[in-house]
Amino acid sequence: MSLRKSMVNRGLLILTCFFSFVIQLCLASKTRHFKWEVEYMYWSPDCMEGVVMGINGQFPGPTIRAVAGDTIVVELTNRLHTEGVVIHWHGIRQFGTPWADGTASISQCAINPGETFIYRYKVDKAGTYFYHGHYGMQRSAGLYGSLVVEVGEGQKEPFHYDGEFNLLLSDWWHKGSQEQEVALSSKPFRWIGEPQTLLINGRGQYNCSLAAHVTNSSSPQCQFRGNEQCSPQILHVQPHKTYRLRVSSTTALASLNLQIGNHKMVMVEADGNYIQPVAVDDLDIYSGESYSVLIHTDQDPSKNYWISVSVRGREPKTPQGLTILNYQTTSASKLPTSTPPVSPLWNDYNHSKSFSNKILALMGSPKPPTTYNRRIILLNTQNTINGFTKWAINNISLTLPPTPYLGAIKHRLSNAFDQKSPPENFPNDYDVMKPPTNTNSTYGNGVYMLEFRTTVDVILQNANALATGVSEIHPWHLHGHDFWVLGYGEGKFREKDAKRFNLKNPPLRNTAVIFPFGWTALRFVADNPGVWAFHCHIEPHLHMGMGVVFAEGVHLVKDVPNHALACGLTGKMLMSNYSHH
Amino acid sequence: MSLRKSMVNRGLLILTCFFSFVIQLCLASKTRHFKWEVEYMYWSPDCMEGVVMGINGQFPGPTIRAVAGDTIVVELTNRLHTEGVVIHWHGIRQFGTPWADGTASISQCAINPGETFIYRYKVDKAGTYFYHGHYGMQRSAGLYGSLVVEVGEGQKEPFHYDGEFNLLLSDWWHKGSQEQEVALSSKPFRWIGEPQTLLINGRGQYNCSLAAHVTNSSSPQCQFRGNEQCSPQILHVQPHKTYRLRVSSTTALASLNLQIGNHKMVMVEADGNYIQPVAVDDLDIYSGESYSVLIHTDQDPSKNYWISVSVRGREPKTPQGLTILNYQTTSASKLPTSTPPVSPLWNDYNHSKSFSNKILALMGSPKPPTTYNRRIILLNTQNTINGFTKWAINNISLTLPPTPYLGAIKHRLSNAFDQKSPPENFPNDYDVMKPPTNTNSTYGNGVYMLEFRTTVDVILQNANALATGVSEIHPWHLHGHDFWVLGYGEGKFREKDAKRFNLKNPPLRNTAVIFPFGWTALRFVADNPGVWAFHCHIEPHLHMGMGVVFAEGVHLVKDVPNHALACGLTGKMLMSNYSHH
Known part of the structure; x- marks a missing residue:
């Protein structure tokens, strides 16, 4: 948005408030309603015509602009013919609304064609965010857009600018x-x-x-x-x-x-x-x-x-x-x-x-706890399973289940996913600098159950892929939280590396990269009741199993809409009580 | 299947029965179990590689061979990534199992990715059938296969053959x-x-x-x-x-x-x-x-x-x-x-x-009732709605609702579809030989509610499409029934044409064509409790709205699996009684 346009918009907002005669409401947080329809359409993103997944006839989808503290309500109607759809609000932590995180198989059932699901959540923190599909590879199909949260009324950014x-x-x-x-x-x-x-x-x-x-x-x-x-x-x-x-x-x-x-x-x-x-x-x-x-x-x-x-x-x-x-x-x-x-x-x-x-927290930013309660080391490997090429974490390639975890855990449906916790680490003798000696891994969909309000360290350990001398970049994204990036390192993470962790001014982020043959150390507090994906943000890699699932305080989660659970075993359970006439 | 192979199979069947020591069970009807997985795969149907929707790695899907009276059980698992799926058993009338007809939005909710739905139905009548997807345009994607029902043990076909x-x-x-x-x-x-x-x-x-x-x-x-x-x-x-x-x-x-x-x-x-x-x-x-x-x-x-x-x-x-x-x-x-x-x-x-x-019923075939209780005349036109090109029946272009009709009608969910009955006829002054003077039609999803066990005549009336001098062929397929084809005619159907109806030996069929600028008269008895699609079998035409929905005796329908209704308003209703802890 150009400077001039931005100024015009601010003018309009002030006028609206003036005429409403309730200035205090204007200053208070607002609820911003959107009605969106997702559909495929012909588009020429790069001057060559193809099919994109658009919203309200636009590609990329409409930009949401809000003010910190606002409530966003998106009534999302699926106008695809045979595909389900969800939208993830990337970077929004969804405190109190884990069912609105927009991750199929995790926070909700995909929205069926013809149906409307209502996302309702707070944008509690100013910043630059975006949203995108989180089902199959619908992000690759073009289902994305921007979400910009401005500082609340009376608040100031810690820097000046004339336009954006x-x-x-x-x-x-x-x-x-x-x-x-x-x-x-x-x-x-x-x-x-x-x-x-x-x-x-x-x-x-x-x-x-x-x-x-x-x-x-x-x-x-x-x-x-x-x-x-x-x-x-x-x-x-x-x-x-x-x-x-x-x-x-x-x-x-x-x-x-x-x-x-x-x-x-x-x-x-x-x-x-x-x-x-x-x-x-x-x-x-x-x-x-x-x-x-x-x-x-x-x-x-x-x-x-x-x-x-x-x-x-x-x-x-x-x-x-x-x-x-x-x-x-x-x-x-x-x-x-x-x-x-x-x-x-x-x-x-x-x-x-x-x-x-170079990326360090601004002075005065929240600091990480100085100790951790649990350390999970996640080895990133490329593998094969029955001849299929996959990515695996600690030798497990994630296959998302048809029943969303949030409902499955809340309702204790023990057959909805692997009940065994995935490994906390990988074998000590694994050589991250060489291709795996045994490329086989297994499919799995177990959950890392985190004690509520504990501090969790995650060491993302990169490794050699299937081909000799190859190790790829993987940007890992955590849902429901920001984490502190405590440090990056080369080769295999060792206990002594923890001494060099930056506990002074590590940046808070929701995405951090692991470099080839290296490791990245993250810390976060498991303080957001819900179930949260943590995965490589490269769409084909996630599709090939490169992710894990964290859950914390699910017993505290309230008011999950039935609509979010109307599939798989949660759907079956919720329908089981119905007395037919 | 060649003669030799066929003979070998028969030999095996007899052997199996002999060794089972329960010859009477062998003669009685059998239950035939199939486990199918639907997925996209690369295939070269015409020597050019493309993507097909296959079943168990095959394209076309496996051929089902059964004997009249058998029960078919297909456990269908959806291995697509984001699309729902259903399979329609084309020509099988589904007496007592209308929920197994495999029509999304009509008989069931589409099966979600990762989920398994069990189709269980009787093949009561020998004949040559097939099956195919009935959601979006998944039939065009290659989701189809053959279903062959042989005459029951001790029964004979009215003709001889050595192989097939x-x-x-x-x-x-x-x-x-x-x-x-x-x-x-x-x-x-x-x-x-x-x-x-x-x-x-x-x-x-x-x-x-x-x-x-x-x-x-x-x-x-x-x-x-x-x-x-x-x-x-x-x-x-x-x-x-x-x-x-x-x-x-x-x-x-x-x-x-x-x-x-x-x-x-x-x-x-x-x-x-x-x-x-x-x-x-x-x-x-x-x-x-x-x-x-x-x-x-x-x-x-x-x-x-x-x-x-x-x-x-x-x-x-x-x-x-x-x-x-x-x-x-x-x-x-x-x-x-x-x-x-x-x-x-x-x-x-x-x-x-x-x-x-030339196609006439074999002597001794069931004859149609000599009179009808209700005559529905269906005008087939090409139209525009807000600039979109559509097909319409009596000026209504069918848009299937997200809630399947079967559950919606059974549970009297009056907001699941248009409660107004669609028109029984079209304006008398409509000139079927000319393009529509007003091309506009409307979207709709109302149902023709048929009195149970009454005899219904349908006159399919073809007309000029949008372009002058153009009228297309439309093969209309009825679910849940066979109908008698009473006759074909030219131009606009008139009352006196009914006098020429063949009531002596009209063929029983489930599909009949209307010729350009002509009409086709059908008669059937609404004796199968359920909700049944009746539509042009040209996939793009159905996609563009060329179909209607019949319902009869829905109050008599029992044992609809909840799984068939776990979407839309039926899903919502069935989940509404659940008491959360």
């Missing part, structure tokens, strides 16, 4: 998500390949780069009138102002690096938490993460500047995503004269690690 | 069924086009015709080892025998014509009912129909003969489907020297009508 923009990053394939699912589930396994296009706010340009205008590339060029579904969303700025860029990544696969030609970025927020301001030339962002950066428009206002998004962590086969930072004193159609910024080498992990280590 | 073959015909698109749904539901409407390939038992050859070997065609030729997924299924016969060919069509769109070079066919069964034997050179078969024909292998046994399947009723853009009738005295790889039989012109409707009029 929202950049939701994603990646796009020309092969439909349904066929991607079939490919990944086939024996032999078929990999989906790298995305065709990177999208900024759902817009990219396949085979038609803006940069062709200024490089000597012979690739076809595109002229945009600006009203095409794939035309880049240009950021119009005024000179000598400070802008907040809210950047989130809901990529299915790609790890990204964002740069703005000639402009430094000062990071101030990560995953809805304030961080120690730090200036960077380029921003690494993994799927599931969000950042706010401030830029100052102090460059030559007679020029425009590239904003570029590039792939990191995998050998890039996808062209940069590009748009323009336009000084409004200049024509928006005037392209930068320089070539777009080049990102660090895709496998320059030192650069990435250095970047991640 | 089963030919399930279908049509295949390279565009996935999901995208087809999006295309049809788009504004502006996008037609899916003609199928790429015709399949015989799930096998066809795209861009690689067997006939290229004997014609001067320059099209690429294919050599088959015979084990390819797309290699034609050759019919191996012995000279001087009689074979029964069971032919069914589960095409999504195409009306077909089947011919066997040099061999006459004698039709003996239609839709599971015996008909007066009649010799034909070629067989018209519409989607939803099945026939048995007898052929006598009395031709030169040193040659092989073409079996060809061609498109009728739409300007054909799809090559013939071909396979070989192989006299086993000759090598199966020896191709016929002649060109494949050429079907009648696609728009030679006189030929088609003459064919349909």
Whole structure:
């Protein structure tokens, strides 16, 4: 949203309040209602037509803007013909409303075609969030959008800005998500390949780069009138102002690096938490993460500047995503004269690690407990099961059950999922630097039952994948909580590594990456009654079993709507008491 | 199945009975158990790889063979990732088990991913049937297979044969069924086009015709080892025998014509009912129909003969489907020297009508009641609703509700569907020979409530579609019943046409076609408690609203499994009594 538009909106809000004659209500938190319909539609996200999963005829879905403390009510109607649907509100902790977390098989039954489910939850903390499908690979199909929570009335952000923009990053394939699912589930396994296009706010340009205008590339060029579904969303700025860029990544696969030609970025927020301001030339962002950066428009206002998004962590086969930072004193159609910024080498992990280590909590942020009650070590491996290629955690590849855990645990349905707790660790002699000697793992859907209000440490341990010398990046996302990132390390985690944990100013986040052959240590307090997914945010990896499930204080959960439980064994149980006439 | 194989199977059955020492049980009806899993998989139905919906790793799904009086139990597990699924047992009347009819929104809730639903029903009548998906366009995705019911022990067919073959015909698109749904539901409407390939038992050859070997065609030729997924299924016969060919069509769109070079066919069964034997050179078969024909292998046994399947009723853009009738005295790889039989012109409707009029009940078949209690006239029109292209019946385009009718009516949930009965007729001044003057119709999902055990006449009235001079073929299929086809006529049905109804030997069927600009008169007795779809069997037409719903004696329906009602308002109601701890 441009500065001017933003100002107009604030004006309208104040007027509304004035005329309502109840100023105190206006200052108090609001309930914001949305009626959404999810459906497939033809769309051209990258100038090539395909099928996307849209909301109310839009792709990406509508942006929700709210104020901290507000209650969001989304009446979600499923207009798909045969598929269920859910929406996860990524980064919103769902205190008191674990059934509204929007995770199929975990917090609720998928919404049937033709039916409407009402999500109702509080956005208690200002920040940059997003939402997306969390059933099968519907996120890959394009079911996502932005969720921006502003500070409450009378509150202030710990930084100043004159205007803001929202950049939701994603990646796009020309092969439909349904066929991607079939490919990944086939024996032999078929990999989906790298995305065709990177999208900024759902817009990219396949085979038609803006940069062709200024490089000597012979690739076809595109002229945009600006009203095409794939035309880049240009950021119009005024000179000598400070802008907040809210950047989130809901990529299915790609790890990204964002740069703005000639402009430094000062990071101030990560995953809805304030961080120690730090200036960077380029921003690494993994799927599931969000950042706010401030830029100052102090460059030559007679020029425009590239904003570029590039792939990191995998050998890039996808062209940069590009748009323009336009000084409004200049024509928006005037392209930068320089070539777009080049990102660090895709496998320059030192650069990435250095970047991640720069992210520290803003002074005054909540500090982690100094000790933990339970430490769970999660080994991330690529495996095979009966010839199928899978990902496994401590040798268990997650297969989500048809009955949602929340209802199953609440109603003690012991046959709804594996009752045996998954392993807390992996064998001591496992060599994380080599391919597994025995690639076999098993399917499972057990739950890590966490004592309510205890402090849990999780060590995410990366390892060599099936191929020798290969270890991939995995951004792990935790539902229902923020965690403190206590540290990153190389090789196998050892007890003595815990001594180097940052307990002073570790950042609070909901997503953290493990680097190839490394480990990442997280700490969180299990203080949110519910059942919560914790998983690699790479969509194909989750689909291949890369996740675990945490549960805590489920006996305290109240008012789960029956509608959230109308499937599987909870549905069966809830219907069993009905006395037929 | 070849003669030899068939004989071997019979031998095995007798042995089993002998060793069981309970011959009477063997003669009595059996329960046949099947465990099926539905999933998407890569397959090459026409030598081009695509995604099909298979059962237990097979496409088409496994053939069910049973004996009249048997009980079939299919434990159907949905292994799709986000889609529900149901299976309809086409032609099986489901007396006493209307909840097992396998129609989403009508007889049951779709089975959720990961869940298992148990279909249990009697096959009370020998005949040639098939089964298929009945949710969204899952039939187009390839969810179908054959269901063959043999006469009970001690019973005899009214004709003799030495062996039999089963030919399930279908049509295949390279565009996935999901995208087809999006295309049809788009504004502006996008037609899916003609199928790429015709399949015989799930096998066809795209861009690689067997006939290229004997014609001067320059099209690429294919050599088959015979084990390819797309290699034609050759019919191996012995000279001087009689074979029964069971032919069914589960095409999504195409009306077909089947011919066997040099061999006459004698039709003996239609839709599971015996008909007066009649010799034909070629067989018209519409989607939803099945026939048995007898052929006598009395031709030169040193040659092989073409079996060809061609498109009728739409300007054909799809090559013939071909396979070989192989006299086993000759090598199966020896191709016929002649060109494949050429079907009648696609728009030679006189030929088609003459064919349909040849189908008469076998002497001794049940006769229709001589009078009717209620006559419903159903005008078939193509319409627009808010710019969407639809089909409508008496100006109502059917949109199936999220709550299945069976449970909704049984539990008197008056807000589950339109309580107003749909119209019994259309305005007298409507000109069926011209495009609609007002193309607008409305969405609706009301039910024709039929008095139990009354006789209902339905006049299906065809009309001009949206384009001038165009009227399409629609094969209408009734669930839960056979109907008598009392007659076909041209133009608008008039009262005096009823005088020409065939009440003497009308055939009993479950599917009947309406010809362009014509009408078809049907009579049935509403004697099967349940809720029953009646619809055009062309998959895109049903998807576009071309159907109605009949209900009768629902108060007599017992033992509907809760699982069939665990969605929508029935799910809500059934769960409402649960007392939470």
